[in-house]
Amino acid sequence: MPTPDTTLWEVFIRSRNGLAHKHVGSLHAADATMALQAARDVYTRRGEGLSVWVVPSNAITASDPADKGMMFEPAESKIYRHPTFYDVPDDVGHM
Amino acid sequence: MYTQALNITDKIRTAEDPADLARFQSRIDADDRIEPNDWMPAAYRRTLTRQISQHAHSEIVGQLPEGAWLTRAPSLRRKAALLAKVQDECGHGLYLYAAAETLGTSREALVDALLEGKAKYSSIFNYPTLTWADIGAVGWLVDGAAIMNQIPLCRCSYGPYARAMIRVCKEESFHQRQGYEIMLTLCAGTLEQKAMAQDALDRWWWPCLMMFGPPDGESQHSDQSTLWKIKRFSNDELRQKFVDATIPQAQKLGLTIPDPALVQDADGHWRYGAIDWEEFRQILAGNGPCNRERLATRRRSHEDGAWVREAAAAFAAKRAARQQAA
Numbered sequence: 001m002p003t004p005d006t007t008l009w010e011v012f013i014r015s016r017n018g019l020a021h022k023h024v025g026s027l028h029a030a031d032a033t034m035a036l037q038a039a040r041d042v043y044t045r046r047g048e049g050l051s052v053w054v055v056p057s058n059a060i061t062a063s064d065p066a067d068k069g070m071m072f073e074p075a076e077s078k079i080y081r082h083p084t085f086y087d088v089p090d091d092v093g094h095m
Numbered sequence: 096m097y098t099q100a101l102n103i104t105d106k107i108r109t110a111e112d113p114a115d116l117a118r119f120q121s122r123i124d125a126d127d128r129i130e131p132n133d134w135m136p137a138a139y140r141r142t143l144t145r146q147i148s149q150h151a152h153s154e155i156v157g158q159l160p161e162g163a164w165l166t167r168a169p170s171l172r173r174k175a176a177l178l179a180k181v182q183d184e185c186g187h188g189l190y191l192y193a194a195a196e197t198l199g200t201s202r203e204a205l206v207d208a209l210l211e212g213k214a215k216y217s218s219i220f221n222y223p224t225l226t227w228a229d230i231g232a233v234g235w236l237v238d239g240a241a242i243m244n245q246i247p248l249c250r251c252s253y254g255p256y257a258r259a260m261i262r263v264c265k266e267e268s269f270h271q272r273q274g275y276e277i278m279l280t281l282c283a284g285t286l287e288q289k290a291m292a293q294d295a296l297d298r299w300w301w302p303c304l305m306m307f308g309p310p311d312g313e314s315q316h317s318d319q320s321t322l323w324k325i326k327r328f329s330n331d332e333l334r335q336k337f338v339d340a341t342i343p344q345a346q347k348l349g350l351t352i353p354d355p356a357l358v359q360d361a362d363g364h365w366r367y368g369a370i371d372w373e374e375f376r377q378i379l380a381g382n383g384p385c386n387r388e389r390l391a392t393r394r395r396s397h398e399d400g401a402w403v404r405e406a407a408a409a410f411a412a413k414r415a416a417r418q419q420a421a
Contacts, residue, residue, distance in 0.1 A: 003203040003397075006404065007411075008196070025259070026193045028202055030407035031414065042189050045182065046266070065132045 008057040009035040011042075013049035021053050029054075111136055123324050128254040131197040139323055140198050143253050145214075146325065147195035148205045153217035154188035155209075156389050160224040161233060169227060176273045177230065183270065187263045194255040210394050218375060219306050221383030228281055228288075228295035234274015236296075236303045236341065242267050243337045244307065247327040256325075275344065282348045289349070296345065297353045304367065305375045307334040338365050 006028040012021035024043050029035035035054040044052070063071055079085050088095055115134055122129065129135055158181050165181065168174035192202050208214040219237055224230060245267065248260040281292040308330040320326040328336075342365050345352055356368030377383065 002207055004404070004408070005201055005203050006408070008202075025190055025262075026196070027189060030404075031411035034407060041182075042186050045179075045186060062132065065130065066134065 006030055007035075009039070009054045010057050010060060011035075011039045012053040012055070013039075013043060014051040015049055017050060021051065024048075026057060027054075120322075123252050123322075126324075127252075128257065129252050130254045138319070142320065142323075143256065143325065144195055144198045144200050147191055147198070147253075147256050147259075148200070148208070149215050149217075151188045151191035151195060151205070152209045152214055153220065154184050154191060156216045156220045156393065158184045158188075159389055159392055160220055160222070160385075161230060163224055164227060164230050167227070168230075173277070180234070180270050180273060183266050187266070190259040190262055191256075194253075194259040197255045206397070210390070210397055212381075212390060215379070216389075217306060218378040218383065219302055220389060221378050221385045222298070222302050223385050225298075226291050226295060228278070228291040229299070231274050231277030231281060231292065232295035232299040234270050234272075235278050235344070236274075236299050237306070238267055238270040238274060239341060240303045240306045240337050242271060243333050243340070247333075250324075250327060252324040278348055278350075282350065292348065293350050296350050300353050301370065301374075304334055304338070304370055305372075305378075307331070307337065309372065309375070310370075335364060338367055339363070 007030065008026055008028055009032075010026050011024050013024050014021045027035065027038050027042055029038050032054060036052060039052045039054055043049070075081075116136060119129075119134065119136060119139075129139075161177060161181050161184070165174065165177055168177050192205060195205055196202055205214070209216065219240075224233065242264065245260055245264050249257055249264055251257045251260065278292050278295075281288040311329045311331045321329075342352060342357075354368045356366070358366050360366055378386065381387075
């Protein structure tokens with residue numbers, strides 16, 4: 001008999017205060033409590049973190065990489081959002 | 096701990112749009128990383144699923160030869176270190192399964208393939224650990240060979256695999272150092288202890304050279320993996336690097352490499368004797384000293400854990416039902 005599936009979770013770790021939680025990988029666990037314990041054992045054996053988030057993978061809505069052209073095009077065409085777009089004389093100094 | 100060059104690139108080509116294939120290859124050529132939801136050729140997906148899951152199985156089965164010595168470690172320090180190492184191997188297996196799953200095969204299907212004997216794992220773990228010195232030799236040589244192989248995989252074209260390998264490599268150097276320290280201690284001990292270290296080297300040397308897979312002339316399937324930047328060095332290149340790095344370490348220990356043909360050439364490379372590839376083929380065919388025992392142990396462990404998985408699932412279902420009712 002095939003082994004029944006267990007829920008997949010994504011794991012995020014804050015390595016130190018002042019930094020955001022960062023995705024480190026995923027794991028399987030039956031519930032959130034067990035997912036947190038497993039995340040501690042699998043991803044923080046050498047003091048990698050101060051805080052762990054676990055999120056059911058199916059709760060994440062992701063953009064489709066195939067749509068990235070359309071998705072991010074508005075940012076591509078707006079070069080005036082960057083400071084280098086503006087000409088300021090050198091003698092004004094650092095701005 | 097290790098992936099072996101057993102991976103056979105699929106010859107079957109499904110009908111794929113040549114424009115998609117060309118775009119994919121140009122991304123690879125530009126050293127762009129491929130991420131799970133990106134378009135990829137079916138053969139790339141299958142090759143990586145097989146390679147990463149074999150690698151994961153190797154980490155998991157790799158716990159067994161060392162686990163056998165946990166209760167017999169000669170001191171509390173050695174025992175704590177070995178326990179931490181075995182836990183790391185388990186962790187490495189889990190990082191790798193997670194990476195393999197991103198290609199669309201479930202964890203359970205991957206594990207079942209191992210338990211049913213359909214999936215391979217590294218040949219090296221089908222050898223027994225007969226003495227405490229073997230624990231030193233495994234850390235020094237097996238992990239040393241694994242590191243040679245794994246460092247280039249940190250730059251593999253598939254993002255999740257490369258990221259898992261970075262974590263693995265960071266942890267792996269402790270493994271090799273703890274093994275070498277065991278060898279150093281034995282070699283500085285009594286004559287019997289030094290003889291035990293030599294015996295372990297004698298038994299592990301050739302199987303470690305086989306870990307890099309068949310010689311380049313015989314493994315035609317590396318070409319596609321090289322083109323896809325899954326593989327960055329050939330089997331023979333990695334094997335040579337390992338030999339060159341290891342011989343001075345053996346000399347430092349005062350041990351003799353069990354290869355009468357070994358000579359250093361003018362460029363400083365060590366030329367080694369002929370490898371017994373028939374032994375390698377026999378191990379891959381399931382006829383090594385421990386093949387049956389390793390698989391039987393994994394199956395027993397999986398079956399013994401079934402009630403835990405069922406209980407956890409039942410508890411989670413009960414809690415979810417209560418939350419819904421409230």
